[in-house]
Amino acid sequence: MRRVMQIIVTLAFAATPWAAIAADAPAKAGVKPVSKEVERGKYLVTIAGCHGCHTPDFLVNGGRSPEKEYLTGGVTGWRGSWGTTYPVNLRLYFQGVTEEQWVQVAKEVQRRPPMPYHSLNAMSQADVRAIYKYIRHLGPAGAPAPAFVPADREPPKPYVQFPV
Numbered sequence: 658m659r660r661v662m663q664i665i666v667t668l669a670f671a672a673t674p675w676a677a678i679a680a681d682a683p684a685k686a687g688v689k690p691v692s693k694e695v696e697r698g699k700y701l702v703t704i705a706g707c708h709g710c711h712t713p714d715f716l717v718n719g720g721r722s723p724e725k726e727y728l729t730g731g732v733t734g735w736r737g738s739w740g741t742t743y744p745v746n747l748r749l750y751f752q753g754v755t756e757e758q759w760v761q762v763a764k765e766v767q768r769r770p771p772m773p774y775h776s777l778n779a780m781s782q783a784d785v786r787a788i789y790k791y792i793r794h795l796g797p798a799g800a801p802a803p804a805f806v807p808a809d810r811e812p813p814k815p816y817v818q819f820p821v
């Protein structure tokens with residue numbers, strides 16, 4: 658009888674909202690709270706298409722890369738008349754620039770193809786700052802992208818050959 662009571666008490670406790678809250682607590686504790694600006698930065702790099710080049714395999718896996726691999730750069734080269742370029746590892750890049758430097762870079766940067774630097778140049782300062790906050794929030798990860806290969810040298814595979 659005592660055992661039956663014990664089971665009933667256990668079940669009753671399990672059915673209360675407190676039990677649900679308690680069971681949820683460890684999962685929630687692991688999640689860092691993020692600011693609205695960080696959220697906006699995440700949204701911006703997504704809609705601006707930065708992942709297409711700067712997140713490995715993003716274009717071919719239907720955008721299913723885990724966030725821990727976001728913006729860690731590309732090992733596939735982009736080869737054309739300019740030589741062969743590699744999408745920079747932005748997780749490492751952002752460790753080396755202050756937010757103020759980044760605001761300046763985003764406004765003026767001109768890079769070799771196919772980096773769409775015009776998109777960065779056209780962004781509002783608030784958007785540029787939000788991108789900085791998001792990528793710094795992700796923290797450093799991955800390895801540096803391969804170095805630029807001049808036009809007169811054959812790059813290692815894999816690379817995408819442009820017709821120009």
Ligand code: HEC
Pocket residue numbers: 702705706707708709710711735742743744745747750762766768769770771772773776777788805
């Ligand atoms: C179509 C491919 C592509 C897309 C899309 C792209 N990038 Fe790039 N990005 C590159 C490549 C390639 C380089 C290296 C260019 C070079 O070596 O001159 C680069 C370089 C950079 C750099 C380094 C600049 C520096 O001063 O060294 C930054 C920062 C950057 N990209 C940010 C972004 C952001 C933010 C987005 C989204 C708005 C983006 N990129 C979208 C290909 C891309």
